[in-house]
Amino acid sequence: MEVREILDVFRAADPAALKEKYLAEGRKIVLTAPVYTPEEIIHSMGLVPMGVWGADVLLKRSKRYFPAFICSVVQSIVELGMRGTYDGASAIVIPSLCDSLKVVGQNWKYAVPGIPFIPMTYPQNRASEAGRAFTKAGYLRVIRDLEAATGAKFSAQALADSIKIYNEHNALMRRFGREAGKYLSAADRSAVFKSAFFMPKEEHAALVKKLLAALEGEKPLSGPSVVTTGILADSPAILAKLDELGLRIAADDVAAESRQYRTDAPETGDPLDALAAKFAGMGCCSVLLDPEKRRADLIVDSVRETGASGVLALQTEFCDPEEFDYVIIKKACAAAGIPLLAVEVDRQMANFGQAETMLEAFSERLG
Amino acid sequence: MLTLGIDIGSTTAKCAVLEDGRDFRAVSLRDSGVGTDGPQAAFEGVLAELGVSRRDIDCVCATGYGRAAWQDADLRASELTCHCLGGVYVFPGLRTLIDIGGQDAKVISIDAGGSMAEFVMNDKCAAGTGRFLDVMAALLRCPVDSFAEAAARSKSPASISNTCTVFAESEVISQLAAGAAVEDVIAGVCRSVATRVGSLARRLDMREPVCMSGGVARNAAVREALSEYLQVPVLFDERAQLFGAMGAAIYAAKRKSKE
Numbered sequence: 001m002e003v004r005e006i007l008d009v010f011r012a013a014d015p016a017a018l019k020e021k022y023l024a025e026g027r028k029i030v031l032t033a034p035v036y037t038p039e040e041i042i043h044s045m046g047l048v049p050m051g052v053w054g055a056d057v058l059l060k061r062s063k064r065y066f067p068a069f070i071c072s073v074v075q076s077i078v079e080l081g082m083r084g085t086y087d088g089a090s091a092i093v094i095p096s097l098c099d100s101l102k103v104v105g106q107n108w109k110y111a112v113p114g115i116p117f118i119p120m121t122y123p124q125n126r127a128s129e130a131g132r133a134f135t136k137a138g139y140l141r142v143i144r145d146l147e148a149a150t151g152a153k154f155s156a157q158a159l160a161d162s163i164k165i166y167n168e169h170n171a172l173m174r175r176f177g178r179e180a181g182k183y184l185s186a187a188d189r190s191a192v193f194k195s196a197f198f199m200p201k202e203e204h205a206a207l208v209k210k211l212l213a214a215l216e217g218e219k220p221l222s223g224p225s226v227v228t229t230g231i232l233a234d235s236p237a238i239l240a241k242l243d244e245l246g247l248r249i250a251a252d253d254v255a256a257e258s259r260q261y262r263t264d265a266p267e268t269g270d271p272l273d274a275l276a277a278k279f280a281g282m283g284c285c286s287v288l289l290d291p292e293k294r295r296a297d298l299i300v301d302s303v304r305e306t307g308a309s310g311v312l313a314l315q316t317e318f319c320d321p322e323e324f325d326y327v328i329i330k331k332a333c334a335a336a337g338i339p340l341l342a343v344e345v346d347r348q349m350a351n352f353g354q355a356e357t358m359l360e361a362f363s364e365r366l367g
Numbered sequence: 368m369l370t371l372g373i374d375i376g377s378t379t380a381k382c383a384v385l386e387d388g389r390d391f392r393a394v395s396l397r398d399s400g401v402g403t404d405g406p407q408a409a410f411e412g413v414l415a416e417l418g419v420s421r422r423d424i425d426c427v428c429a430t431g432y433g434r435a436a437w438q439d440a441d442l443r444a445s446e447l448t449c450h451c452l453g454g455v456y457v458f459p460g461l462r463t464l465i466d467i468g469g470q471d472a473k474v475i476s477i478d479a480g481g482s483m484a485e486f487v488m489n490d491k492c493a494a495g496t497g498r499f500l501d502v503m504a505a506l507l508r509c510p511v512d513s514f515a516e517a518a519a520r521s522k523s524p525a526s527i528s529n530t531c532t533v534f535a536e537s538e539v540i541s542q543l544a545a546g547a548a549v550e551d552v553i554a555g556v557c558r559s560v561a562t563r564v565g566s567l568a569r570r571l572d573m574r575e576p577v578c579m580s581g582g583v584a585r586n587a588a589v590r591e592a593l594s595e596y597l598q599v600p601v602l603f604d605e606r607a608q609l610f611g612a613m614g615a616a617i618y619a620a621k622r623k624s625k626e
Contacts, residue, residue: 334572339485344490354488357432357446357488358445358447358486358488360444360445360448361445361446361447361448361483361486364444364448364483365448365482365483
């Protein structure tokens with residue numbers, strides 16, 4: 001297959017159509033909310049995990065559950081749930097990784113009673129022995145609730161097998177993240193990351209492998225590039241503007257993109273302990289406790305390694321964890337002499353004039 | 368070589384024609400912006416003043432909110448880049464430019480070489496923009512052009528603490544109901560804009576010299592309040608509102624000279 005043909009498959013991964021396809025095949029779907037859910041467990045139980053990160057929709061019905069100043073990602077998840085977009089799903093797993101997510105879990109029970117809410121409660125101090133035990137207890141709760149909601153059964157061996165599949169996919173996505181900036185537009189790059197939340201992992205991994213092989217014969221793109229950071233980077237208008245300006249995404253530190261694939265679970269020992277070890281080993285993320293805030297160094301290092309011209313911070317409006325980290329990232333970039341632009345985005349944006357002007361000016365500055 | 372910059376803003380349209388990248392030969396300004404006949408009138412006006420036609424212009428660069436809609440452009444550039452170029456042309460050695468336009472406010476940090484180093488823009492609201500002053504002018508029944516004169520008569524500027532235009536409107540009404548003099552309220556409104564934009568400027572590594580551009584720069588009360596808030600002199604030139612168009616003409620000249 002040619003590069004464009006493969007990319008078209010990623011772009012065609014429509015979550016609504018895929019949901020209907022899985023249901024028609026008699027498969028059970030479990031929704032996974034941001035930022036990190038133990039997808040491997042869901043996969044190992046023969047269920048289909050589908051990521052829900054909201055959508056660019058007008059918020060109407062969900063407003064009764066939220067104040068005005070709360071992240072529109074979680075608001076739009078509830079909005080879609082109330083509209084019936086997720087109907088047919090057997091459950092939703094919502095982690096407790098930020099204040100908004102803690103709230104959404106409780107509201108979900110009343111707003112979308114037809115889809116059972118399964119909490120995944122993570123510890124703040126995830127690396128200690130007690131932290132790992134706490135995480136494992138959270139996984140056991142998820143397993144119990146999944147069994148009750150779907151009738152599926154958990155087995156340690158199946159989880160060990162799923163961990164291998166996910167680790168292989170992680171490695172491919174890490175490689176894709178490094179290669180994509182050289183050859184692909186921002187919109188195409190985004191389509192590959194986004195489709196990973198909807199397509200079966202084995203299928204997605206096989207397609208990414210094909211794409212990476214096909215890219216080897218491609219001519220690298222020229223022009224300036226940026227490292228993106230933030231929760232989401234899937235706004236069609238922003239991506240189109242980046243492509244219009246010829247700004248490539250050399251690498252990313254985006255929660256819905258590369259942050260998902262940085263850490264593997266060990267493939268030895270008890271698989272639930274391995275998953276807890278994976279969570280313990282994760283970091284450089286606004287919703288994961290890190291007193292040293294190594295995320296800023298990671299971004300600076302990414303710029304240096306890829307030769308990017310600057311950093312584009314796509315800040316989700318009202319996302320406190322990202323706003324706290326931004327100050328540290330800004331200082332680190334300034335100290336390293338790296339141009340940085342922050343553009344505020346949300347799921348309710350209708351007018352992109354200001355964002356486009358800022359991107360144009362940033363592009364002109366990068367030359 | 369003649370290059371023309373056209374700056375199509377939300378409330379005004381401006382044009383400037385530059386000769387050989389050095390001297391401005393003509394400028395024009397119309398008080399109607401994007402979506403009106405203002406840009407065409409400004410364009411035709413500047414050509415008529417110079418006695419030339421479009422064919423005589425080597426390159427047209429459009430900037431401003433309406434830049435994408437101007438079909439007759441050879442180039443387009445963001446208003447940030449253009450205001451920076453215009454500001455440095457008028458004030459060589461300029462290090463900070465504060466542009467308050469009809470619907471947004473921007474602060475640009477300029478490096479020693481005259482290039483844009485960093486910038487910030489206002490949030491997606493009217494606070495700290497020309498629109499905020501327009502709303503207050505309608506409420507106070509005093510033209511914006513008279514604000515500076517009225518504010519100069521103020522003995523005790525009123526405190527307008529709300530930065531949101533809608534809430535500030537209520538606050539102004541409350542101040543008037545409590546017996547505050549109109550000139551004191553106007554001075555308070557100007558200070559409110561200065562505080563809002565000044566806080567934006569403080570996010571950057573602000574260095575002197577500092578100048579203002581955009582339509583609000585004509586308002587001496589805002590300039591003085593901004594200078595007082597930032598504790599630095601704020602430079603002003605009568606062409607402040609034309610910096611965007613001038614910068615677009617300079618941008619076009621630079622691009623043409625590279626060809």
